[in-house]
Amino acid sequence: MVECVPNFSEGRNVATVDSLERAIASVPGTVVLHRTSDVDHNRSVITFAGQAASVAESAFRAAAAAQQLIDLRSHSGVHPRVGALDVLPFVPLEDSTLEDCIELTHRTGERIWRELGIPVYFYEAAARRPDRCKLEDVRRGQFEELRKLAMVDESKMPDVGGPGLHPSAGAVIAGARKFLIAFNINLRTEDLDVAKEFARRIRASNGGLPAVKALGLALSSRHLVQVSMNLTDFEQTGLDTVFETVARLAAERGVEIEESELIGLLPRQAIEQAAAGFLKLGIFETQRVVENRLETLRMRRA
Amino acid sequence: MVECVPNFSEGRNVATVDSLERAIASVPGTVVLHRTSDVDHNRSVITFAGQAASVAESAFRAAAAAQQLIDLRSHSGVHPRVGALDVLPFVPLEDSTLEDCIELTHRTGERIWRELGIPVYFYEAAARRPDRCKLEDVRRGQFEELRKLAMVDESKMPDVGGPGLHPSAGAVIAGARKFLIAFNINLRTEDLDVAKEFARRIRASNGGLPAVKALGLALSSRHLVQVSMNLTDFEQTGLDTVFETVARLAAERGVEIEESELIGLLPRQAIEQAAAGFLKLGIFETQRVVENRLETLRMRRA
Numbered sequence: 001m002v003e004c005v006p007n008f009s010e011g012r013n014v015a016t017v018d019s020l021e022r023a024i025a026s027v028p029g030t031v032v033l034h035r036t037s038d039v040d041h042n043r044s045v046i047t048f049a050g051q052a053a054s055v056a057e058s059a060f061r062a063a064a065a066a067q068q069l070i071d072l073r074s075h076s077g078v079h080p081r082v083g084a085l086d087v088l089p090f091v092p093l094e095d096s097t098l099e100d101c102i103e104l105t106h107r108t109g110e111r112i113w114r115e116l117g118i119p120v121y122f123y124e125a126a127a128r129r130p131d132r133c134k135l136e137d138v139r140r141g142q143f144e145e146l147r148k149l150a151m152v153d154e155s156k157m158p159d160v161g162g163p164g165l166h167p168s169a170g171a172v173i174a175g176a177r178k179f180l181i182a183f184n185i186n187l188r189t190e191d192l193d194v195a196k197e198f199a200r201r202i203r204a205s206n207g208g209l210p211a212v213k214a215l216g217l218a219l220s221s222r223h224l225v226q227v228s229m230n231l232t233d234f235e236q237t238g239l240d241t242v243f244e245t246v247a248r249l250a251a252e253r254g255v256e257i258e259e260s261e262l263i264g265l266l267p268r269q270a271i272e273q274a275a276a277g278f279l280k281l282g283i284f285e286t287q288r289v290v291e292n293r294l295e296t297l298r299m300r301r302a
Numbered sequence: 303m304v305e306c307v308p309n310f311s312e313g314r315n316v317a318t319v320d321s322l323e324r325a326i327a328s329v330p331g332t333v334v335l336h337r338t339s340d341v342d343h344n345r346s347v348i349t350f351a352g353q354a355a356s357v358a359e360s361a362f363r364a365a366a367a368a369q370q371l372i373d374l375r376s377h378s379g380v381h382p383r384v385g386a387l388d389v390l391p392f393v394p395l396e397d398s399t400l401e402d403c404i405e406l407t408h409r410t411g412e413r414i415w416r417e418l419g420i421p422v423y424f425y426e427a428a429a430r431r432p433d434r435c436k437l438e439d440v441r442r443g444q445f446e447e448l449r450k451l452a453m454v455d456e457s458k459m460p461d462v463g464g465p466g467l468h469p470s471a472g473a474v475i476a477g478a479r480k481f482l483i484a485f486n487i488n489l490r491t492e493d494l495d496v497a498k499e500f501a502r503r504i505r506a507s508n509g510g511l512p513a514v515k516a517l518g519l520a521l522s523s524r525h526l527v528q529v530s531m532n533l534t535d536f537e538q539t540g541l542d543t544v545f546e547t548v549a550r551l552a553a554e555r556g557v558e559i560e561e562s563e564l565i566g567l568l569p570r571q572a573i574e575q576a577a578a579g580f581l582k583l584g585i586f587e588t589q590r591v592v593e594n595r596l597e598t599l600r601m602r603r604a
Contacts, residue, residue, distance in 0.1 A: 033595050034595070094596075179592075258582075268592070268593045278576070279541060280545075280562045281564060288567055290395070291569065294351070294395075
């Protein structure tokens with residue numbers, strides 16, 4: 001089993017996101033696990049899974065549908081993006097490995113260029129150059145800057161295809177990575193500087209919390225600002241630590257937390273570890289959950 | 303499947319608790335799910351499960367072993383108790399119902415009296431008198447008082463057996479109930495009045511948190527005091543609400559929370575709901591957990 005979590009540059013037009021989901025689900029063996037859209041980000045995330053061959057076909061159809069339905073030249077949203085199908089991560093589940101996902105990423109990326117003419121960048125474990133490991137480095141400058149630079153600057157050219165980007169669909173940033181938790185905390189203020197400051201203080205690259213990426217974004221439609229985060233290794237920094245750190249910063253600033261959001265899915269261990277952290281239960285054994293204990297006993301018998 | 307969660311009046315002598323566990327596990331089809339002991343409570347909880355017939359036999363053997371190994375006349379501990387095998391709750395799991403558990407409780411209780419000569423009280427859903435629904439009402443006065451009252455006061459006599467209690471094994475309080483979460487918060491102080499005050503302020507019977515029972519106890523061996531709680535309906539009041547309420551009281555009093563303890567097991571929904579509550583995620587869909595989602599899809603296919 002492989003999971004795939006494409007991010008599309010459309011979060012307002014439900015009919016478009018429905019079409020994208022249908023394209024993914026049209027492949028036998030692929031199951032859509034979750035879908036979420038945000039108006040201010042103008043972005044949707046569709047989580048799906050299946051055997052490698054099904055997932056590769058669904059990912060390709062997702063790229064083709066996004067190319068038909070989304071024109072980046074008229075797209076606006078607060079989340080950085082470079083493509084109609086913007087980010088295409090493959091994640092090992094259960095029996096599959098990161099190596100399987102790297103192979104799948106390269107194969108799918110090459111087909112996207114060959115059959116659709118959309119250039120592809122490879123990131124994280126699938127990166128072919130060390131300066132492309134981090135997604136945020138690859139997408140720096142976004143669609144508007146990158147389409148110019150990718151014509152002339154060798155360091156900005158796609159890994160497959162190009163030079164330059166596709167005029168309306170931009171580029172796909174495809175990668176292989178471990179499970180990641182996308183988690184946002186929305187603050188009851190419209191002062192974007194507050195969210196940006198909190199993001200700066202918690203992100204790992206500034207010496208904040210290990211394995212945490214963070215951006216400060218405005219949610220104008222809701223009159224809130226958002227600390228938008230990726231937890232790339234919840235065993236290093238869990239949801240409880242992230243939440244309590246932001247809550248402390250918010251208390252210092254006299255700002256209230258309105259709510260949090262989870263984008264897509266998260267592993268069982270992450271939710272159990274978060275609850276145990278908040279509750280001061282210490283190390284939490286997953287077998288303390290009665291359903292998990294019974295499942296283990298059943299598997300042992302089978 | 304039925305779960306059974308006997309509480310024994312021995313938490314210091316590991317060999318004794320080992321023997322109790324062996325007696326339970328000696329029945330084919332019974333699986334021990336968890337075991338926990340506390341030195342200050344001088345009490346152990348062994349959680350086990352199986353088909354009704356296996357569970358009934360294990361419960362009977364537990365009562366017999368406790369009678370052999372524990373003498374209440376020389377027992378001391380901070381947790382209230384009336385018997386060697388003190389409390390014997392049966393809990394429906396998966397396919398079984400509370401009615402099944404009531405029948406099981408009465409059958410096992412009658413056998414304990416008939417074959418072991420230990421009187422039995424029935425509580426919660428298995429109560430035969432309305433004044434015995436609540437466990438705390440049944441055990442009021444504990445072993446020392448109750449053994450006298452149960453001789454002479456009709457309202458205190460056992461439901462099966464008696465009058466009076468067994469001289470060394472006291473009485474068994476057997477019942478049928480829904481899943482309950484036993485959860486303790488330990489405070490970094492030796493002032494027992496603080497724990498008693500917090501317990502008084504949060505318990506449902508004093509107008510505190512719905513479906514919460516609470517006692518203040520001293521953990522002398524650890525130089526702490528404890529708010530010892532039962533959450534009888536975590537959908538009404540979850541772990542997050544209980545913890546945050548005690549944390550607020552502690553902050554007001556300038557007392558720190560040292561740690562929490564979970565006794566036995568808890569349902570998956572309780573841990574997910576607690577995490578979501580702390581994280582301000584709103585209503586949490588269990589299908590947002592990737593393992594739960596995959597399990598559901600597999601069951602749908604099977």
